Amino acid sequence: MTPAAVTTEQLGKRYGQRTGRTKWALRDCTLEVPEGRICGLVGANGAGKTTLLKLLVGLARPTTGSVQVLGRAPGDDPAFLRDVGYLAQEVPLYRRWTAADHLAMGAHLNPVWDAAPTRQRLLDLDIPLDQRVGTMSGGQRAQVALALALGKRPRVLLLDEPVAALDPLARREFLATLGAAVAEAEGSLTVVLSSHLVSDLERICDHLVVLAESRTLLADDLDDVVASHRLLTAPRRDPGPIERQHTVLRTEQTPRQTSLWVRLDGPLHDPTWHSDPLSLEDIVLAYLGQRSRTTAELSTVIGGVR
Amino acid sequence: MTWLLWRQHRLQAAVSWGLMAAFAVLLWITGVHMADLYRSCRASAACSGGTLFESYKPLENLVTLTIAAPLVLGMLWAAPLIAREFETGTHTLAWTQSVSRRHWLTAKLVVLIGGTLLWSGALAALVTWWSGTLNTMNGNRFDGARFDTQGVLPVAYSLFAVSLAVAAGAVLRRMLPALGVTIFGFVAVRLLVDSYVRPLFQHPLTILSRLDQDPASANGSWVISRTLTLNGHTVTGPIKVADQCAATGTRSQMDTCMSDAGYRLATKYQPGNRYWPFQFIESGIFVGLAALLIAVCVIVVRRRDA
Numbered sequence: 001m002t003p004a005a006v007t008t009e010q011l012g013k014r015y016g017q018r019t020g021r022t023k024w025a026l027r028d029c030t031l032e033v034p035e036g037r038i039c040g041l042v043g044a045n046g047a048g049k050t051t052l053l054k055l056l057v058g059l060a061r062p063t064t065g066s067v068q069v070l071g072r073a074p075g076d077d078p079a080f081l082r083d084v085g086y087l088a089q090e091v092p093l094y095r096r097w098t099a100a101d102h103l104a105m106g107a108h109l110n111p112v113w114d115a116a117p118t119r120q121r122l123l124d125l126d127i128p129l130d131q132r133v134g135t136m137s138g139g140q141r142a143q144v145a146l147a148l149a150l151g152k153r154p155r156v157l158l159l160d161e162p163v164a165a166l167d168p169l170a171r172r173e174f175l176a177t178l179g180a181a182v183a184e185a186e187g188s189l190t191v192v193l194s195s196h197l198v199s200d201l202e203r204i205c206d207h208l209v210v211l212a213e214s215r216t217l218l219a220d221d222l223d224d225v226v227a228s229h230r231l232l233t234a235p236r237r238d239p240g241p242i243e244r245q246h247t248v249l250r251t252e253q254t255p256r257q258t259s260l261w262v263r264l265d266g267p268l269h270d271p272t273w274h275s276d277p278l279s280l281e282d283i284v285l286a287y288l289g290q291r292s293r294t295t296a297e298l299s300t301v302i303g304g305v306r
Numbered sequence: 307m308t309w310l311l312w313r314q315h316r317l318q319a320a321v322s323w324g325l326m327a328a329f330a331v332l333l334w335i336t337g338v339h340m341a342d343l344y345r346s347c348r349a350s351a352a353c354s355g356g357t358l359f360e361s362y363k364p365l366e367n368l369v370t371l372t373i374a375a376p377l378v379l380g381m382l383w384a385a386p387l388i389a390r391e392f393e394t395g396t397h398t399l400a401w402t403q404s405v406s407r408r409h410w411l412t413a414k415l416v417v418l419i420g421g422t423l424l425w426s427g428a429l430a431a432l433v434t435w436w437s438g439t440l441n442t443m444n445g446n447r448f449d450g451a452r453f454d455t456q457g458v459l460p461v462a463y464s465l466f467a468v469s470l471a472v473a474a475g476a477v478l479r480r481m482l483p484a485l486g487v488t489i490f491g492f493v494a495v496r497l498l499v500d501s502y503v504r505p506l507f508q509h510p511l512t513i514l515s516r517l518d519q520d521p522a523s524a525n526g527s528w529v530i531s532r533t534l535t536l537n538g539h540t541v542t543g544p545i546k547v548a549d550q551c552a553a554t555g556t557r558s559q560m561d562t563c564m565s566d567a568g569y570r571l572a573t574k575y576q577p578g579n580r581y582w583p584f585q586f587i588e589s590g591i592f593v594g595l596a597a598l599l600i601a602v603c604v605i606v607v608r609r610r611d612a
Contacts, residue, residue, distance in 0.1 A: 054611070059611060061611060076401075076406045078404045088399070090395045092394060094314070106403065109400075109405050110403055
């Protein structure tokens with residue numbers, strides 16, 4: 001197995017210690033992203049996606065647990081920072097600067113800088129290099145920011161909801177640029193990309209992490225995720241036997257029929273259940289719909305994934 | 307970092323030094339003219355000096371206004387330096403290039419403090435030189451706003467103002483609150499030191515003088531208070547004119563009469579030769595405060611999460 005680019009162990013972050021109103025933004029997050037993957041990070045708003053990404057790039061320090069990126073603890077260290085690209089949710093850029101100014105900044109502040117390819121990437125997208133980014137469209141700004149993050153040739157690229165505010169066309173273009181960069185890197189670039197739009201992730205990702213209520217619910221390769229989750233239906237009956245063998249994410253009982261959203265933790269022996277594949281969106285929603293579960297049950301789910 | 311700082315602040319630098327150059331030209335031309343006027347006036351026996359610089363009154367007021375220059379530096383240079391990055395989120399952009407946060411902050415502070423030293427030093431030198439003629443004519447540079455706008459003190463005030471503003475920006479992370487703290491804090495500390503601390507640097511001298519004579523202390527000294535005494539006791543309440551003096555006609559006749567009756571003027575003052583010690587003591591206080599605030603700024607930026 002390829003070494004992990006990102007590893008977290010029981011990672012937790014609590015805010016508000018000084019004000020006294022403490023709140024866990026992320027708790028018990030244990031996951032592993034193998035090198036070269038494009039990892040989608042899904043979760044409802046407030047699930048801890050932004051916090052996790054900030055912990056990965058060293059902009060925030062963990063309260064509990066540990067985090068390793070490329071075998072190092074993220075920190076305020078040029079040797080670490082040069083290998084990691086980061087794009088914050090609000091796509092911060094100096095609004096009065098031109099795109100060319102931003103590229104010049106990248107060239108001045110990074111030891112490795114792909115000057116010509118980065119320029120060309122923006123020119124190919126018809127982005128005027130001498131226009132102030134403040135007057136650009138959201139899609140163009142996102143492309144400038146992505147170019148800046150990619151220009152330093154990072155080994156890990158962390159993107160926080162980069163497409164959330166973009167229209168469908170700009171979203172497609174952004175993901176296409178990202179896909180091309182990953183293909184060019186030939187397996188040496190690992191991407192962690194957060195989004196609440198499962199359809200976008202499905203298009204580009206090959207690894208999935210589901211966060212809800214500040215906890216990790218699922219972390220696995222996308223193919224395995226899709227293969228191991230099934231919708232089981234049968235004439236109304238007791239779901240007990242299935243619940244004992246597998247992980248039932250959601251149960252729906254009608255007077256005539258029982259439907260179970262299930263992660264199979266082994267082969268399905270009972271042929272009287274009708275088994276259908278689930279779309280990625282259904283799977284994610286089934287996980288995010290588990291809010292009412294108790295902590296103990298959630299831990300079981302996490303344990304099962306590991 | 308040099309490039310980044312130049313790109314970010316070149317407009318501010320150009321405007322500040324442009325204004326300084328214009329002010330220097332204005333003061334140079336008028337300063338030379340005033341010195342000539344005073345010299346030729348002194349050469350003639352009838353020089354009273356009283357109305358000699360009547361037409362320079364507006365310029366004198368303008369020069370007095372440089373008392374606010376430290377605050378302006380704090381508000382326009384220092385408050386936005388870090389607070390604006392936080393407000394627009396661009397600190398995450400700068401902190402995820404291959405430059406450590408420590409390096410970024412050090413560079414910013416060095417440029418800020420260096421710029422402040424140069425700019426406020428130039429201003430103080432100009433004002434001190436220009437005021438030379440007026441100081442000689444008035445025989446005083448210790449009193450009121452002259453002390454605050456000349457010598458080394460304006461530089462110390464400026465260091466304090468920019469340190470307060472940059473620390474407020476780092477702690478509050480918002481421009482407007484940082485500006486508020488800067489204005490309120492600077493004015494409050496200045497008034498406090500001016501009114502209650504400065505008179506205590508060294509024990510003030512007191513001299514008793516007849517009402518019809520100028521006190522010998524007047525020359526070049528800073529007069530803190532004047533009180534009327536009778537036989538060594540301070541006169542409080544309404545002053546009762548001695549009976550024998552009530553009939554006298556002019557003010558000077560009355561002063562002589564009162565003095566003969568035992569009334570004396572007690573002048574509490576700091577002599578003129580304490581000018582430089584006082585400048586350096588007060589400068590020391592403000593530079594010390596500035597150092598404390600810079601330390602706060604460094605600790606906050608380095609310790610707190612982005």
